[in-house]
Amino acid sequence: MRIILFGPPGVGKGTQAQALAEKFNLVRLSTGDLLREEISLSSPIGRKVEQFLRKGHLVPDDIMLEIIDNILIENKDRDLLFDGFPRNLNQAHSLERSLAQMEQGISIAFEMHLEEDELVKRLMNRRYCPRCERIYNLITNPPKKDGVCDDDGVKLVTREDDTAEVIKKRLKIYEDETRPLVNYYKLLNVYKQIDARGNQDEVLNRITEIVNAYLNSKCTSN
Ligand code: AP5
Ligand code: MG
Numbered sequence: 116m117r118i119i120l121f122g123p124p125g126v127g128k129g130t131q132a133q134a135l136a137e138k139f140n141l142v143r144l145s146t147g148d149l150l151r152e153e154i155s156l157s158s159p160i161g162r163k164v165e166q167f168l169r170k171g172h173l174v175p176d177d178i179m180l181e182i183i184d185n186i187l188i189e190n191k192d193r194d195l196l197f198d199g200f201p202r203n204l205n206q207a208h209s210l211e212r213s214l215a216q217m218e219q220g221i222s223i224a225f226e227m228h229l230e231e232d233e234l235v236k237r238l239m240n241r242r243y244c245p246r247c248e249r250i251y252n253l254i255t256n257p258p259k260k261d262g263v264c265d266d267d268g269v270k271l272v273t274r275e276d277d278t279a280e281v282i283k284k285r286l287k288i289y290e291d292e293t294r295p296l297v298n299y300y301k302l303l304n305v306y307k308q309i310d311a312r313g314n315q316d317e318v319l320n321r322i323t324e325i326v327n328a329y330l331n332s333k334c335t336s337n
Pocket of ligand 1: 122123124125126127128129130131146147148150167168169171172173174175179198199200201202206237238240241242250251252253255256276285311312313314315316318
């Protein structure tokens, strides 16, 4: 099974990806997390991409596609969950081609949907653990102890791109570059829209229902 989660910044892709990966034993490929890891290691890739993330621009496709292709090969026998990839039609076509070479395809592409004022509110209150990547929200999902991760006690941080100005730019890039994926995945017959309102469990239940229906349909067709 290969699942894609896409949607605007702040809609809850990372939050749902962490829960779904655990629930369905999926390898989670969160391109934003992968890139932030490279930046924190100051690796050659990290140094190349730092400015793009800071400004809210997409990282060039050639860098992204090389990272993804390597991961696809390493995980070719696993079920995969893509969070934040693909981000434009070129990336979507490339993913399709790489999967086809392994005789695979996309199972479900979820577009998570939420009004803009709620997206901004979620992002302005986000904190995350730089070690384990667990995502918190000061209002809806605060840590037990102020400012530190429940799991490993590491000091929580604010993402550099969670400023009003960069959020505005990321939302615009989403509309211009990523939104066209809706029609692309509709044509492939794998598109599902998810209402991202409500708490994390409510959203998780909506996604889970569709994944279970997909798995049941696979069982009965075999
Ligand atoms: P990325 O890290 O993917 O950022 P994004 O798409 O902007 O999305 P976010 O991570 O900001 O939001 P999210 O939807 O994951 O929400 P979250 O679960 O955290 O990418 C960052 C950058 O990397 C890009 O700008 C680009 O530069 C680069 N990049 C990445 N992939 C790329 C690619 N493929 N190609 C090129 N460049 C790429 O939740 C947000 C907040 O809401 C949290 O506080 C959370 O606790 C809270 N929350 C979540 N769900 C709920 C709920 N149901 N109710 C209340 N609060 C909730
Ligand atoms: Mg995320």
